Amino acid sequence: MTQEIWADVLGYVRKNISEVEYHTWFAPMKNLGVQGGSLVLGVRNSFAQEYVRRQYQVLLEDALRDLGAENPQVTFQVLPAVQEAMILPEDPPPPRPGPAGRAAPDPAPAENRKSLNPKYTFENFVVGPNNNLAHAAALAVAESPGKAYNPLFIYGDVGLGKTHLMHAVGHYMAERFPDKRIEYVSTESFTNDLINAIREDKMTQFRNRYRSVDLLLVDDIQFLAGKERTQEEFFHTFNALYENHKQIILSSDRPPKDIQTLEGRLRSRFEWGLITDIQSPEFETRVAILKMNAEQSHTVIPQEVLELIARQVTSNIRELEGALVRVVAYASLNNVPLSRVVAAKALSNVFAPQEVKVEMIDVLKATAAHFGLSPDQIRGSGRAREVVVPRQVAMYLVRDLTGHSLPEIGQFFGRDHSTVMHAVSKVTEQMGKDLELTAAVQTLRGQLNDVEDEREGA
Ligand SMILES: Nc1ncnc2c1ncn2[C@@H]1O[C@H](COP(=O)(O)OP(=O)(O)OP(=O)(O)O)[C@@H](O)[C@H]1O
Numbered sequence: 001m002t003q004e005i006w007a008d009v010l011g012y013v014r015k016n017i018s019e020v021e022y023h024t025w026f027a028p029m030k031n032l033g034v035q036g037g038s039l040v041l042g043v044r045n046s047f048a049q050e051y052v053r054r055q056y057q058v059l060l061e062d063a064l065r066d067l068g069a070e071n072p073q074v075t076f077q078v079l080p081a082v083q084e085a086m087i088l089p090e091d092p093p094p095p096r097p098g099p100a101g102r103a104a105p106d107p108a109p110a111e112n113r114k115s116l117n118p119k120y121t122f123e124n125f126v127v128g129p130n131n132n133l134a135h136a137a138a139l140a141v142a143e144s145p146g147k148a149y150n151p152l153f154i155y156g157d158v159g160l161g162k163t164h165l166m167h168a169v170g171h172y173m174a175e176r177f178p179d180k181r182i183e184y185v186s187t188e189s190f191t192n193d194l195i196n197a198i199r200e201d202k203m204t205q206f207r208n209r210y211r212s213v214d215l216l217l218v219d220d221i222q223f224l225a226g227k228e229r230t231q232e233e234f235f236h237t238f239n240a241l242y243e244n245h246k247q248i249i250l251s252s253d254r255p256p257k258d259i260q261t262l263e264g265r266l267r268s269r270f271e272w273g274l275i276t277d278i279q280s281p282e283f284e285t286r287v288a289i290l291k292m293n294a295e296q297s298h299t300v301i302p303q304e305v306l307e308l309i310a311r312q313v314t315s316n317i318r319e320l321e322g323a324l325v326r327v328v329a330y331a332s333l334n335n336v337p338l339s340r341v342v343a344a345k346a347l348s349n350v351f352a353p354q355e356v357k358v359e360m361i362d363v364l365k366a367t368a369a370h371f372g373l374s375p376d377q378i379r380g381s382g383r384a385r386e387v388v389v390p391r392q393v394a395m396y397l398v399r400d401l402t403g404h405s406l407p408e409i410g411q412f413f414g415r416d417h418s419t420v421m422h423a424v425s426k427v428t429e430q431m432g433k434d435l436e437l438t439a440a441v442q443t444l445r446g447q448l449n450d451v452e453d454e455r456e457g458a
Helices: 002-016 019-026 046-066 081-087 132-143 162-176 187-199 203-211 228-243 264-270 283-296 303-312 317-333 340-347 360-370 375-379 385-401 406-413 417-430 435-457
Strands: 030-035 038-043 073-078 152-156 182-186 215-219 247-252 274-278
Touching: 002 019, 002 030, 002 038, 002 046, 002 317, 019 046, 038 046, 046 073, 132 152, 132 162, 132 247, 132 274, 152 162, 162 182, 162 215, 162 247, 182 187, 182 203, 187 203, 187 215, 187 228, 203 228, 215 228, 228 247, 228 264, 283 303, 283 317, 303 317, 303 340, 317 340, 360 375, 360 385, 360 406, 360 435, 375 385, 375 406, 385 406, 385 417, 385 435, 406 417, 417 435
Parallel strands: 038 073, 152 247, 152 274, 182 215, 215 247
Antiparallel strands: 030 038
């Protein structure tokens, strides 16, 4: 995950200095990771070390503060000559578009997939109820390009994996047919290429380029709206490819029928093949995506932290991934272990505080720990007073601190709602009378409210 943190820092830096400065000083720098809360950066020689420290230490600290570091620290290390030789030909990770963004691809090796993001493969795509139809369609197209569905039209909101799926088809095809030509282009680039071709009198090259491919992936096709000349040209490109049984995949934020000012003949062509959508991922899919991201970057993240992040970011997967980087960055830069409280704090600058809620599981765990029991004992069937009282306290606190209904709480504790109601009134009645119980409730309430307090104090 430190590569992502570094990419975030570079993104911040790049926005604040000139391109020349950036390429001179930051491009050759090597991220050596976060050690003891300090970001360690490798530089070529002691001159660079001195210069960078003088000129950019403050800026780098600001970048880290932006990621949540309370006491940002940067250390510069002169790289041994061998290591330097190893890093020089390599490019630093490209800057991220923003805190919620994701690093752009490293250049891919094979010629026919150089416009594809190496991370956007089928293996890296988590399938859930929200995207399984689009996934199945993409797979079918990858297996029989030009035959299964042509064109394949994938639509859905921002950051839900449309580009990822398109590239996955590209990778799949590139692997099986290395000599096939694959072209990925955004509608915006297509338009710009066209404008340049017209201006420079290079229409033949333009047409050859787009009409000679085996797989054409066009992102954000909704931007064709209102661009008559581009629509005209795209119409001919489409026909040329289609007639030669070349595969076309289009993505959009809406279905063809909702793209305003799209020529009828294009709209109907977009509807010839298969139209499939991607919806927002549900909670389990979001957790699975986070888990995969964590595993890929060899970062161990407690399940409850993944769940907290998945609860915070519900629609855009790019933001979900950005939130994960933020949480990891926060913990490592402040040198604290990852926990729910730390994660809530890390995200508190980005999300409204009330969105971080105490969960039933938190109350259960804290109460069990307080009384020296296991969560299973509390939820179990034991009827001894040593278990019954903590169980009632836990139910009371869940009712008090979370928004769950009596039946939901009952289900969580493996009981019916009347048991919960009884527990709540029992504890309410004993408050102020039974001192031990009162103290337990107060301590636990304080502990559990820490999630909110810590966040508010951030
Ligand atoms: N099902 C998934 N499994 C794993 N990662 C996913 C999944 N869906 C999306 N992502 C990740 O989410 C990020 C955003 O996805 P992508 O760029 O494909 O979205 P998009 O729908 O094309 O968005 P936009 O409309 O902004 O172009 C990417 O990093 C992608 O890898």
